[in-house]
Amino acid sequence: MARVRERDVTAFEAVYDGFHRLVYGIAFKMLGDPSAAEDLAQAVFLKVWSSPEAFGGGNFGAWIARVTRNRALDVLRSRATRPETEMPANIPLEGSLDESVFARLDGERVRSALAALPDEQRRPIELGFFGGMTHDEIARRSGLPLGTVKTRIRAGLKKLRVSLEGSVL
Amino acid sequence: MTTIHDDARFDSIAVLALGALPPAEARELEAHIAECELCRREYDEMRAAVDALALSAEVTPAEFGGEQCARLRSRVMDSVRASAAPTTAAKVTMLAERRRPVATWIAYAAAAAALVLAIFSTWNLATLRSENAANQSQLALLQAQLDAQDRSTNEARAQLMLEESRLADLIAPGAKRFAVQDGVVVRSGRRILMALRHLPALPKGKTYQAWTLRRGAKAVSPSITFAPDATGLALIELPESAGNVAAVAVSVEPEGGSKQPTSKPNFVRSLS
Numbered sequence: 001m002a003r004v005r006e007r008d009v010t011a012f013e014a015v016y017d018g019f020h021r022l023v024y025g026i027a028f029k030m031l032g033d034p035s036a037a038e039d040l041a042q043a044v045f046l047k048v049w050s051s052p053e054a055f056g057g058g059n060f061g062a063w064i065a066r067v068t069r070n071r072a073l074d075v076l077r078s079r080a081t082r083p084e085t086e087m088p089a090n091i092p093l094e095g096s097l098d099e100s101v102f103a104r105l106d107g108e109r110v111r112s113a114l115a116a117l118p119d120e121q122r123r124p125i126e127l128g129f130f131g132g133m134t135h136d137e138i139a140r141r142s143g144l145p146l147g148t149v150k151t152r153i154r155a156g157l158k159k160l161r162v163s164l165e166g167s168v169l
Numbered sequence: 170m171t172t173i174h175d176d177a178r179f180d181s182i183a184v185l186a187l188g189a190l191p192p193a194e195a196r197e198l199e200a201h202i203a204e205c206e207l208c209r210r211e212y213d214e215m216r217a218a219v220d221a222l223a224l225s226a227e228v229t230p231a232e233f234g235g236e237q238c239a240r241l242r243s244r245v246m247d248s249v250r251a252s253a254a255p256t257t258a259a260k261v262t263m264l265a266e267r268r269r270p271v272a273t274w275i276a277y278a279a280a281a282a283a284l285v286l287a288i289f290s291t292w293n294l295a296t297l298r299s300e301n302a303a304n305q306s307q308l309a310l311l312q313a314q315l316d317a318q319d320r321s322t323n324e325a326r327a328q329l330m331l332e333e334s335r336l337a338d339l340i341a342p343g344a345k346r347f348a349v350q351d352g353v354v355v356r357s358g359r360r361i362l363m364a365l366r367h368l369p370a371l372p373k374g375k376t377y378q379a380w381t382l383r384r385g386a387k388a389v390s391p392s393i394t395f396a397p398d399a400t401g402l403a404l405i406e407l408p409e410s411a412g413n414v415a416a417v418a419v420s421v422e423p424e425g426g427s428k429q430p431t432s433k434p435n436f437v438r439s440l441s
Contacts, residue, residue, distance in 0.1 A: 154183030
């Protein structure tokens with residue numbers, strides 16, 4: 001990224017080649033539309049090119065995944081017919097995976113770990129992460145008490161971490 | 170929220186790490202996490218799992234390849250190359266430099282052709298070749314000019330896309346607006362945008378710099394530097410996430426920006 005900051009097109013190309021499947025994949029999973037996902041992926045990469053200083057260091061993969069998710073949430077929010085819901089807040093990069101760990105993970109391994117979770121834990125996690133729902137919305141949609149939803153999210157994330165921990169986390 | 174640790178917060182911390190906690194609750198919990206080591210550690214563990222979760226969406230070459238993959242790559246890289254192209258002034262210089270050797274070459278070619286004609290007045294082939302070469306040089310020059318115009322258009326298009334995205338957020342129905350002197354600060358989702366006008370042009374060596382005050386922090390942090398356009402207008406987006414920012418400010422600083430403000434701010438605006 002240091003070279004991208006110096007407007008090095010070749011360095012940017014390498015960044016694009018390394019992360020376009022992740023960026024497009026997140027966009028497609030959240031928006032469900034190939035064309036919208038392409039537009040969003042393009043916007044994310046142009047943002048990386050036009051404002052490379054926005055990446056403050058650390059794990060670039062985790063950072064660009066968060067940027068993509070936030071942009072996709074903007075699109076989902078603008079599509080929603082329900083009254084405007086404020087975006088869930090977040091804490092930037094502190095506590096994220098370090099670069100070497102992220103590099104050793106792959107989509108297939110995480111998909112397997114996610115699929116191994118019980119439905120009751122996987123579903124609220126996916127609704128929250130890819131569906132952009134708040135815990136209240138997940139509880140309403142699932143017909144479950146809010147406390148139950150929160151407990152299941154935590155249990156699922158802990159299991160996911162343990163499941164991946166043996167290999168890389 | 171109290172800073173005394175309580176395991177009962179752990180469930181909410183998982184929801185926060187997932188990004189599914191409503192903003193008001195998230196802000197309170199973030200303030201607590203900043204003070205509580207145990208909750209911070211719990212958050213870090215949950216956040217690592219959530220980061221890994223993003224990878225589950227990564228598509229394989231079989232799922233995203235071929236024409237679609239090539240199209241996206243082309244769209245992105247064309248825009249990037251266009252914006253990385255030389256500035257207009259550099260293009261003019263480049264074209265002038267190209268023009269010079271061509272003109273010289275044409276002059277040599279013409280002289281050579283005249284000499285050939287003088288010696289071999291019946292031999293028209295050399296003249297025809299010379300004219301053909303001169304025409305091709307002219308065509309190459311025109312093509313270079315067209316390419317330069319294309320790059321310039323693509324550059325403008327990429328910039329326009331960014332501006333449109335910022336303008337869309339400025340007028341988004343859910344955006345919160347905070348008036349400042351000669352402008353407005355807008356919080357739209359996680360984005361913070363500033364539209365400022367009547368900004369005086371600064372002397373050489375000076376720049377405008379934005380500052381953010383994180384929730385719970387006692388001092389401001391440096392954000393981006395920027396310059397208004399020729400009409401004194403600046404439309405900028407801060408890289409910080411709005412969820413963590415309690416206030417923003419702008420001041421005039423030495424070129425390259427400062428770590429701490431060195432002049433009285435143009436404005437300081439609370440975002441609550």
